[in-house]
Amino acid sequence: MDQSKEQRILNSVSYNAVKGDPESVLDCIDKYCSQKEWAMNVGDEKGLILDNVVKEADPTTALELGTYCGYSAIRIARLLKPKAHLFSIEFNPEFVPIAKEIIEIAGLSDKVTILEGHAQDIIPQLKSKYDVDTLDFVFLDHWKERYAPDTILLEECGLLRKGSILLADNIIYPGAPEFLEYIRNHKRFECTNYPSHLEYMKVEDAMEKAVYLG
Ligand SMILES: Nc1ncnc2c1ncn2CCOCCNC(=O)c1cc(-c2ccc(F)cc2)cc(O)c1O
Numbered sequence: 001m002d003q004s005k006e007q008r009i010l011n012s013v014s015y016n017a018v019k020g021d022p023e024s025v026l027d028c029i030d031k032y033c034s035q036k037e038w039a040m041n042v043g044d045e046k047g048l049i050l051d052n053v054v055k056e057a058d059p060t061t062a063l064e065l066g067t068y069c070g071y072s073a074i075r076i077a078r079l080l081k082p083k084a085h086l087f088s089i090e091f092n093p094e095f096v097p098i099a100k101e102i103i104e105i106a107g108l109s110d111k112v113t114i115l116e117g118h119a120q121d122i123i124p125q126l127k128s129k130y131d132v133d134t135l136d137f138v139f140l141d142h143w144k145e146r147y148a149p150d151t152i153l154l155e156e157c158g159l160l161r162k163g164s165i166l167l168a169d170n171i172i173y174p175g176a177p178e179f180l181e182y183i184r185n186h187k188r189f190e191c192t193n194y195p196s197h198l199e200y201m202k203v204e205d206a207m208e209k210a211v212y213l214g
């Protein structure tokens with residue numbers, strides 16, 4: 001059976017990246033996906049916005065919804081302080097082993113736990129099963145129509161605290177209109193928009209930061 005695009009991305013990383021060097025893994029994926037095959041990694045342009053928000057949050061406990069090949073998990077985990085940890089939720093069983101392998105090549109396996117399943121099923125288990133208290137940073141990059149319901153779920157599960165920072169990808173393309181409507185009209189969130197472009201394309205996109213006011 002011929003390989004998937006995600007397996008070809010892993011092959012490229014495995015062959016070209018420097019083991020244990022997150023930057024070289026990120027560069028390899030960006031090079032492959034801009035020159036060979038487009039893929040839905042957050043990419044280098046929006047990746048810089050992600051980097052800056054992660055630095056601002058300086059999270060002890062971080063959550064990512066939508067792991068895909070692990071590109072943004074590497075962007076986040078490479079900036080985490082020693083005892084900090086990232087939980088990343090991915091529902092597609094084909095992507096999980098590929099993301100684990102790419103994160104391993106980056107040397108960040110100790111800082112990232114990939115949880116397989118739907119966000120709405122795993123979020124309610126984070127406190128009891130994964131010993132999470134509250135989340136300092138959340139990156140939303142899964143199904144766009146799940147951004148709003150899963151944000152509500154995070155709040156209902158008591159996983160947000162005063163100052164928790166959410167960052168959502170793809171606000172313009174593919175778009176997350178319900179999320180934008182919800183988060184900008186919800187008085188307990190302070191929102192900031194970051195205009196950018198769709199990964200590896202000239203198409204307009206944006207990220208939205210929302211700080212939970214408690
Ligand atoms: N744990 C979970 N719970 C629920 N659902 C989950 C889940 N984990 C995964 N999923 C399923 C959804 O995963 C992928 C979501 N991401 C995107 O769809 C996406 C699409 C584009 C895109 C596509 C085509 C174009 F032409 C132009 C742009 C760009 C992006 O940057 C995207 O992020």
Ligand SMILES: [Mg+2]
Nearest residue numbers: 042141169170
């Ligand atoms: Mg995205």
